[in-house]
Amino acid sequence: MSSSKKVAIIGAGPSGLVAAKTLLHCVPAGSFAPVIFEKQHAIGGLWPTKRPTVRGLIDPSMRTNLSRFTVAFSDLAWESVLGGGDVPMFPQAWQVNQYLATYAEQYLPREIIRVGHEVVKIVRLTREGSRPRWEVQWRETEWNSKTDTRSERFDFLIVASGYFSRPYVPDIPGLDGFTGKTVHSSALSTPEDMDDLVENIDASGGKVVVTGASMSGVEAASALALHLSSLGLASSSPSRKPFEVHHVCSRPFWTVPLYIPDPRQARFLPLDLAFYDLGRRPAGLVEYGYGRVSGQQAKKSNNYFRSLLGGDYECIGSVGVSSTNDEIEEIPPPWVAIGDDYAEYTRSGAITATIGRITTIHSHPNGRATVDIRNETTNDVTSFDNVAAIVMATGFTPYSSLSFLPADVLSQLEYSTTDPFLPLVLDGKGTSNAAVPELGFVGLYRGPYWGAMEMQARSLAQAWLLQAEQDVPFSDEALARKNAEREAVRHVRGADPRLHRSQFPMGDYVGIMESFARDLDIHRTPLSDDGDRSGPVVPARYPAEKGSVAQADIVVDSLRGVLSPDLKGHALAGAAATAVFRALHGTWRFERVDSRGGRDRKVRGTSIFCPRYPSRPGCGREYVCEEMEIEDGSPRRGSRCVYGLTHDSTSRRDDPISISVLVEGDNPSQSMGLQVSYVPTDREGITVCAVGHQPLDGSEYRYVFQFDGVVITSWECTMLSNNEDEMKTLYTRGT
Structure with a gap:
C-alpha cells in the first residue's frame, strides 16, 4: 500500500x-x-x-x-x-x-x-x-x-x-397533560432520584407506573421496590410516602439472575458463561443464525428457561409467558431481562406486573391520573387509578x-x-x-x-x-x-414486531463470533487439553494474530479457574454466596427445636427478609430479617438481624455473607461471617452449605440450602455448642 x-x-x-x-x-x-x-x-x-x-x-x-x-x-x-x-x-x-x-x-x-x-x-x-x-x-x-x-x-x-x-419517550395520548412526575428510566438511579419521583405522594398513597419490558423496565421497577422497602424499614421514615409499584410490560419476558446453574455440574456460574457455552450448540458447524423467530423457537426458549431456572421460579420470574400446555402456534418470543431481585419482589407483591401497553392517560385536577392499558393479544383493557408518577423505561x-x-x-x-x-x-x-x-x-x-x-x-x-x-x-x-x-434483513424488518422479532436483531452471539472467526481465519483457543468444542464464547478465546496474546492468556487461564471442577475456588464460593443471598429474599416459615438447657422447646413462626439500602461500608446488599414466633396461637416478635453481602462476592473474602444481630436503634450487638461452599450430593439440584462462628460465645452455626434451579426450596440452620446440637431450625417458603 x-x-x-x-x-x-x-x-x-x-x-x-x-x-x-x-x-x-x-x-x-x-x-x-x-x-x-x-x-x-x-x-x-x-x-x-x-x-x-x-x-x-x-x-x-x-x-x-x-x-x-x-x-x-x-x-x-x-x-x-x-x-x-x-x-x-x-x-x-x-x-x-x-x-x-x-x-x-x-x-x-x-x-x-x-x-x-x-x-x-x-x-x-x-x-x-x-x-x-x-x-x-x-x-x-x-x-x-x-x-x-x-x-x-x-x-x-x-x-x-x-x-x-437518545432516550425514547413514546407519544401516548394524554401524556402531555399529566401534571404528575414523568421521568425516563435513565434519570432514575440514586435514592435521591427515587425521593424526587415520589415526593408528592402523601399518606393517601399512589401508584408509580413503570412502562417497558426490557432490561431498564426490570431495573427501574426493582429500584423503586427497594426504595419502598428501605423507607418501610427506616425508623425515621415519614409515613407520608407509601406507594405501589406497577410494571406495565408490552411483551412476555423472563428475568434471569446474575448467577444461574451450570448444566454440567452442581454449582452456579455467571449467566453469560452458561448461556454462551459452545456445548449448547448442536453438532456440526456453528453458523450465525439470523431471521424471523417462529412459534416453535419461542416455545423452545421458554422450555429452556423452565428447565434451567426451576419450576417455582416460572411463577415469579416470568411475565406473560405461555404455559407448557399452550397449544397456540404463534406465540411471541420471550425477552430476557437480567435482575437479581425482580422475581422475589413480584412474589411479595412489591411489584405488580401487567401485560399490555399504555394507550391513554386521563389526568385529574389533583395531579393524579387514570392510565389505560390494553393487552394486544386479548384486547382487554385494564385501568390504573391514582397514578402519581410514570417511569418511561422505553429505551433509546x-x-x-x-x-x-x-x-x-x-x-x-x-x-x-x-x-x-x-x-x-x-x-x-x-x-x-x-x-x-x-x-x-x-x-x-x-x-x-x-x-x-x-x-x-x-x-x-x-x-x-x-x-x-x-x-x-x-x-x-x-x-x-x-x-x-441484506435481503434477510429486509425480511426481518417486514416481520410482525410482536410475533416474529427477537429481542435483539443480532442476538446470536455464539453464532456471530464463530462465523466471524471462520471468515477471518481466527482460531479459537481451547479450554481443555482434548480441544473439544466446549466452554463459553468470550473475546479472549479469539485473539488477533498480531494482538497481545499474553493478555488473552491471562484471561483464558482465569476462565479455566472459574470453570474448574475444584469446588474450593473463591469465584465458585462467591457465586454460591450470591445465589444464596438473592434467594433468601422474602417470607419463610420455620420450625425450630431448641435443646438448650436440656429441654426440647418447639417453636414455629415466620422470618421475613426485607431488602434495604446498604448501611455499612463494604456491603453491597443488605436484608433486615425480622423473625416472628407463634406461641399459643399468638405472634411474638423474635430476633432482628441484618444479613449483608460483600460488594463483590467473588473477592478473596472467606466470609462473603455476614449476619449481625440488631438491638434497639439498629445497633449490632454481635456479628459473624459465613464461609460458603458447595456440597457434593447425589440429589437433584444444587446444595450449598455455610458455616459461621459466633465470637462471643464460641457457638458454631451450620447452614444447608437446597436449590431447585435458582430458588431455595428449603434451608436448615443448626447451632452447635461444644460440638452438640443445641438448636435446629428448618425453613420452608411461606407467604
Whole structure:
C-alpha cells in the first residue's frame, strides 16, 4: 500500500476505540491512519468516570449485567487494569471506563483521539475515475461555547457513535397533560432520584407506573421496590410516602439472575458463561443464525428457561409467558431481562406486573391520573387509578447517531425513521452496505457485545485492506453473499414486531463470533487439553494474530479457574454466596427445636427478609430479617438481624455473607461471617452449605440450602455448642 489510508471514526466509546486499535495493530503497520472524533470531553461513551462532572445515562456505581470475561476485548485482561488483585466478576460502570482508558493508553496514540470534537456534517465526495472520499465537518466544543466549523477529508468512515444515543419517550395520548412526575428510566438511579419521583405522594398513597419490558423496565421497577422497602424499614421514615409499584410490560419476558446453574455440574456460574457455552450448540458447524423467530423457537426458549431456572421460579420470574400446555402456534418470543431481585419482589407483591401497553392517560385536577392499558393479544383493557408518577423505561433511539450522514447515503442504506429496531439495512453482519463500500459500522445495533464489536472492526479492516489493493471492491461471490444478507434483513424488518422479532436483531452471539472467526481465519483457543468444542464464547478465546496474546492468556487461564471442577475456588464460593443471598429474599416459615438447657422447646413462626439500602461500608446488599414466633396461637416478635453481602462476592473474602444481630436503634450487638461452599450430593439440584462462628460465645452455626434451579426450596440452620446440637431450625417458603 503506497500510503496510509485515512479513516474517520465517529465516537470514542468501546466500539470506536476497538476500531482504531484494530486498524493500527491488526493489519500491516501503516495501512491505516485513524482519527477518532468524540463530542464529549472524555472517552468511554456511556461508561462514566467515577465522579462524572456531567450526569450521564449510567450511574457510575451500577454493575455490568455480564461478567468481566464478556465485557472486555481479547487483548486486555481486567487483571492488568485493576492491578491483578481482586477483580470483580461484574465490574462497576466507572471501572469499565477505567478499563477503556487503560485500553486507549496501551494501544492508541494520544493525538488520534480528538475529544471535544462534535461532528456536525459529513459529505461524500465522488469524482469519476477515483474512489469516493469523506469530508468530515466538525467543531470543537468548549465547556460553554463552540468554535467555528472546520473540515478534513478521509478515505474511509466508521460510525461508532452508539445505538443508545437518545432516550425514547413514546407519544401516548394524554401524556402531555399529566401534571404528575414523568421521568425516563435513565434519570432514575440514586435514592435521591427515587425521593424526587415520589415526593408528592402523601399518606393517601399512589401508584408509580413503570412502562417497558426490557432490561431498564426490570431495573427501574426493582429500584423503586427497594426504595419502598428501605423507607418501610427506616425508623425515621415519614409515613407520608407509601406507594405501589406497577410494571406495565408490552411483551412476555423472563428475568434471569446474575448467577444461574451450570448444566454440567452442581454449582452456579455467571449467566453469560452458561448461556454462551459452545456445548449448547448442536453438532456440526456453528453458523450465525439470523431471521424471523417462529412459534416453535419461542416455545423452545421458554422450555429452556423452565428447565434451567426451576419450576417455582416460572411463577415469579416470568411475565406473560405461555404455559407448557399452550397449544397456540404463534406465540411471541420471550425477552430476557437480567435482575437479581425482580422475581422475589413480584412474589411479595412489591411489584405488580401487567401485560399490555399504555394507550391513554386521563389526568385529574389533583395531579393524579387514570392510565389505560390494553393487552394486544386479548384486547382487554385494564385501568390504573391514582397514578402519581410514570417511569418511561422505553429505551433509546439511534437516530442522532446517524443524523450527520448525507441524505443520499442514508437513502442507499434504506434508512427508516420509524423502525429503531432496524434503522438501516446492512450486510457484513452489521458492518457495511455494499452500495457504500468505504463506509463501516461498529457496534451500531441494539445490544452489541464487546466481542462482536471487536470482530466487526477486524472484518472492516480486512475488507478495506483488500479494497485498497483491488480495483473492484467485491468479487461476484462476495457481492451475491452481501445481497442475500441484506435481503434477510429486509425480511426481518417486514416481520410482525410482536410475533416474529427477537429481542435483539443480532442476538446470536455464539453464532456471530464463530462465523466471524471462520471468515477471518481466527482460531479459537481451547479450554481443555482434548480441544473439544466446549466452554463459553468470550473475546479472549479469539485473539488477533498480531494482538497481545499474553493478555488473552491471562484471561483464558482465569476462565479455566472459574470453570474448574475444584469446588474450593473463591469465584465458585462467591457465586454460591450470591445465589444464596438473592434467594433468601422474602417470607419463610420455620420450625425450630431448641435443646438448650436440656429441654426440647418447639417453636414455629415466620422470618421475613426485607431488602434495604446498604448501611455499612463494604456491603453491597443488605436484608433486615425480622423473625416472628407463634406461641399459643399468638405472634411474638423474635430476633432482628441484618444479613449483608460483600460488594463483590467473588473477592478473596472467606466470609462473603455476614449476619449481625440488631438491638434497639439498629445497633449490632454481635456479628459473624459465613464461609460458603458447595456440597457434593447425589440429589437433584444444587446444595450449598455455610458455616459461621459466633465470637462471643464460641457457638458454631451450620447452614444447608437446597436449590431447585435458582430458588431455595428449603434451608436448615443448626447451632452447635461444644460440638452438640443445641438448636435446629428448618425453613420452608411461606407467604
